Amino acid sequence: DPASNVVWKVTLPPGNSSPVIWGDRIFLTAFEKPNLQALSLGRREGKTLWRQTLTPEKIEPTHRTATPAAPTAVTDGQWVYFYCGSFGLVAYDFDGREQWRRPLPPPVVDFGTGASPILAGDLLILNRDQDLGSELLALDKRTGKTVWRTDRSEFRRGFATPLVWRHDGLEELVVPG
Numbered sequence: 001d002p003a004s005n006v007v008w009k010v011t012l013p014p015g016n017s018s019p020v021i022w023g024d025r026i027f028l029t030a031f032e033k034p035n036l037q038a039l040s041l042g043r044r045e046g047k048t049l050w051r052q053t054l055t056p057e058k059i060e061p062t063h064r065t066a067t068p069a070a071p072t073a074v075t076d077g078q079w080v081y082f083y084c085g086s087f088g089l090v091a092y093d094f095d096g097r098e099q100w101r102r103p104l105p106p107p108v109v110d111f112g113t114g115a116s117p118i119l120a121g122d123l124l125i126l127n128r129d130q131d132l133g134s135e136l137l138a139l140d141k142r143t144g145k146t147v148w149r150t151d152r153s154e155f156r157r158g159f160a161t162p163l164v165w166r167h168d169g170l171e172e173l174v175v176p177g
Helices: none
Strands: 020-022 025-032 035-042 048-054 079-084 088-093 098-103 118-120 123-128 135-140 146-151 163-167 170-174
Touching: 025 079, 035 079, 035 088, 048 088, 118 163
Parallel strands: none
Antiparallel strands: 020 025, 025 035, 035 048, 079 088, 088 098, 118 123, 123 135, 135 146, 163 170
């Protein structure tokens, strides 16, 4: 229960992302109107190590139980990559220094963004299924520049995070639609 066997607890702004843990770091997203936040906490004590504010031009609509800070970050152990539908993508080093940012238009959805970015080798992959302009993006994880883009206009309102499936010496990117 919340009162026993607790090592630490900390109050955070609202967000629906899962915690990402690498070594002694925890990475999360949060939302404090009108800004989104990328957070790094110390795993052992819960202390906020850094907090970066992401100010979108427009906040996407979300389900009443959600926030625009729903996608989960991803890390390669050197950099951590955050995506918020209302803002786009941003990469930070583990000390919270911005490496690059890639603004993207807010998705055309009623319930908010659900898909999280993934890493596949040197690519940062992002599924942006929405009512108009659905796409699958592959960005260079070091620069944020587009390596390739696949139109997915036949898929609407997808909230799935892509997955890399390895089998029989092949590697495939799987995205439900």
